[in-house]
Amino acid sequence: xxxxxxxxxxxxxxxxxxxxxxxxxxxxxxxxxxxxxxxxxxxxxxxxxxxxxxxxxxxxxxxxxxxxxxxxxxxxxxxxxxxxxxxxxxxxxxxxxxxxxxxxxxxxxxxxxxxxxxxxxxxxxxxxxxxxxxxxxxxxxxxxxxxxxxxxxxxxxxxxxxxxxxxxxxxxxxxxxxxxxxxxxxxxxxxxxxxxxxxxxxxxxxxxxxxxxxxxxxxxxxxxxxxxxxxxxxxxxxxxxxxxxxxxxxxxxxxxxxxxxxxxxxxxxxxxxxxxxxxxxxxxxxxxxxxxxxxxxxxxxxxxxxxxxxxxxxxxxxxxxxxxxxxxxxxxxxxxxxxxxxxxxxxxxxxxxx
Amino acid sequence: xxxxxxxxxxxxxxxxxxxxxxxxxxxxxxxxxxxxxxxxxxxxxxxxxxxxxxxxxxxxxxxxxxxxxxxxxxxxxxxxxxxxxxxxxxxxxxxxxxxxxxxxxxxxxxxxxxxxxxxxxxxxxxxxxxxxxxxxxxxxxxxxxxxxxxxxxxxxxxxxxxxxxxxxxxxxxxxxxxxxxxxxxxxxxxxxxxxxxxxxxxxxxxxxxxxxxxxxxxxxxxxxxxxxxxxxxxxxxxxxxxxxxxxxxxxxxxxxxxxxxxxxxxxxxxxxxxxxxxxxxxxxxxxxxxxxxxxxxxxxxxxxxxxxxxxxxxxxxxxxxxxxxxxxxxxxxxxxxxxxxxxxxxxxxxxxxx
DNA sequence: CTGAAAGCGCTTACAG
DNA sequence: CTGAAAGCGCTTACAG
Numbered sequence: 001x002x003x004x005x006x007x008x009x010x011x012x013x014x015x016x017x018x019x020x021x022x023x024x025x026x027x028x029x030x031x032x033x034x035x036x037x038x039x040x041x042x043x044x045x046x047x048x049x050x051x052x053x054x055x056x057x058x059x060x061x062x063x064x065x066x067x068x069x070x071x072x073x074x075x076x077x078x079x080x081x082x083x084x085x086x087x088x089x090x091x092x093x094x095x096x097x098x099x100x101x102x103x104x105x106x107x108x109x110x111x112x113x114x115x116x117x118x119x120x121x122x123x124x125x126x127x128x129x130x131x132x133x134x135x136x137x138x139x140x141x142x143x144x145x146x147x148x149x150x151x152x153x154x155x156x157x158x159x160x161x162x163x164x165x166x167x168x169x170x171x172x173x174x175x176x177x178x179x180x181x182x183x184x185x186x187x188x189x190x191x192x193x194x195x196x197x198x199x200x201x202x203x204x205x206x207x208x209x210x211x212x213x214x215x216x217x218x219x220x221x222x223x224x225x226x227x228x229x230x231x232x233x234x235x236x237x238x239x240x241x242x243x244x245x246x247x248x249x250x251x252x253x254x255x256x257x258x259x260x261x262x263x264x265x266x267x268x269x270x271x272x273x274x275x276x277x278x279x280x281x282x283x284x285x286x287x288x289x290x291x292x293x294x295x296x297x298x299x300x301x302x303x304x305x306x307x308x309x310x311x312x313x314x315x316x317x318x319x320x321x322x323x324x325x326x327x328x329x330x331x332x333x334x335x336x337x338x339x340x341x342x343x344x345x346x347x348x349x350x351x352x353x354x
Numbered sequence: 355x356x357x358x359x360x361x362x363x364x365x366x367x368x369x370x371x372x373x374x375x376x377x378x379x380x381x382x383x384x385x386x387x388x389x390x391x392x393x394x395x396x397x398x399x400x401x402x403x404x405x406x407x408x409x410x411x412x413x414x415x416x417x418x419x420x421x422x423x424x425x426x427x428x429x430x431x432x433x434x435x436x437x438x439x440x441x442x443x444x445x446x447x448x449x450x451x452x453x454x455x456x457x458x459x460x461x462x463x464x465x466x467x468x469x470x471x472x473x474x475x476x477x478x479x480x481x482x483x484x485x486x487x488x489x490x491x492x493x494x495x496x497x498x499x500x501x502x503x504x505x506x507x508x509x510x511x512x513x514x515x516x517x518x519x520x521x522x523x524x525x526x527x528x529x530x531x532x533x534x535x536x537x538x539x540x541x542x543x544x545x546x547x548x549x550x551x552x553x554x555x556x557x558x559x560x561x562x563x564x565x566x567x568x569x570x571x572x573x574x575x576x577x578x579x580x581x582x583x584x585x586x587x588x589x590x591x592x593x594x595x596x597x598x599x600x601x602x603x604x605x606x607x608x609x610x611x612x613x614x615x616x617x618x619x620x621x622x623x624x625x626x627x628x629x630x631x632x633x634x635x636x637x638x639x640x641x642x643x644x645x646x647x648x649x650x651x652x653x654x655x656x657x658x659x660x661x662x663x664x665x666x667x668x669x670x671x672x673x674x675x676x677x678x679x680x681x682x683x684x685x686x687x688x689x690x691x692x693x694x695x696x697x698x699x700x701x702x703x704x705x706x707x708x
Numbered sequence: 709c710t711g712a713a714a715g716c717g718c719t720t721a722c723a724g
Numbered sequence: 725c726t727g728a729a730a731g732c733g734c735t736t737a738c739a740g
Contacts, residue, residue: 013710032710115717
């Protein structure tokens, strides 16, 4: 195992000088630096991050806490985070966080409580105040992407506004019988993404003077997956009498499931049923799904940029900044409505107008 | 920051004793151990893994190298790996490895070359001998799951045999005009999963005396994604004259794309076209897709068990072992044919029989 | 600009 | 069974 002492010996300098030359911290003559760098390259020396972090207190490692890996949005975010972190020389330690339970506690009480990561990016989860504090008390900044983490800075789209926009799209097309397939937990977890989207839906409906169709209180919840959307869709579309003419699904995966359910029931999309999703899933175009597009890969990159800035790390400056050099956490991330073939005016509309 | 010296002081023992009590290595009286453990709990002490690994040489951290995150198979594997690693107190450092290029080189030359991981699990990638050697020379074992990594132990299903089985299923149903949608690179990367599946297809066809339908040399390659399958499907099914009656797709995602293409072209599945996939994707049941099922989550767990054994870590023993206590790398992982609605006898068969 | 020394937080022989 | 000492591989004041 080659150590820095080997490099120093080969370059004919002290360990201190070798370290300064290699880390770029402190004064070293140009000539000496070159000799040291050459020596390091010659014997294939790479500093032990463990040893370095023991003295610097920095690990060059960021923990990512994420509830799902196999859902499109989360996979994209994770890829974006990984790529950006690696480009900055950081490692990514992955914690696939369960909603709750002993495994989740263990992540906070044990894994995150050690000194192995410099910061934590929490993606699409709602950390309790206690959980967030556990991490921050150890001096590690948290960035919440899409979810919440106590009072930690939060990077997110305007879920409520975008959901409202999606619903207004259906209303503008002339639909009046509109249902919302909300994400599971939308009614209970108040500050969750699902809850915000549900609220935006209700905003638009209320403003238009419309009552939601379907479910007990007018909203059906579904697992945010294709099978989840399928099951909920079957349930929602089963009775012709109470059937909506349009559905706003809380995610594209739910929307795909609904489309499949409609197909199964022989309901034409968009002829009999209009469907709008949420996310901008990579398959949305192929299935002609109208949706609210967001950019999870870019969001991941953005979260890393924010974290690196919080850590005082120099980064590219192609992101919107506030005067203090930090990203503007109040400015929602980009979304846009992408209209495709899955939404159209209700067929009943013409009849009603006669 | 509480250090082990704080624990020692509080328990009234030396650092050495505190360390022995906490790590469980070396003799400590039961009474002393209890006092130390209590003291540690009281001040919330957790050992710094960096400091510990500096002296033990062990990091309790495993690197996972994986080419995709957002493809179902890989996401499942990753989840399985993560869960199992965490249960054993190990961290997982994620490297989303590009097929080639400077970023890939950087992972091997820099990230993996440091002393930050104890071992590497390479999922679905083919590491060059040089790449594998780079890691192994540093004393870190590699386990290849589904791909190859030089001469490192390899855990894999029998891709060739399973592909043959899939093809035989179509042949048994009476199909003679059968096409294979191979994964991109099947024809060039000799030891790749795609190549093995392609070979198994050709085995079955040759044995049945059949010629593959479609493509220049009878095989069309597709990106292993739904859009990839869609595009290739459109191309393959476009000309009625050369149209196969059955397709073996190298992955379920390709198969879903083909089914979508068939729908677009007005071809009934399975009426006009039978489709069999490969993977056991979580949506296969919903779409009635016949497939070769494998269990990526369990494979991930299995790979971790193998790695932990290689590291001399005690693990559960619910896996098949060879006499030397290591997993049996020669025994292929489980697969099974799951027949659903997407495959049936060709409609032309009855006609031909008359 | 460079080197000797101390120290980051642990664990591990080695005495006792 | 326990403690003093050394050392893992680095970096960082501090002198010079």
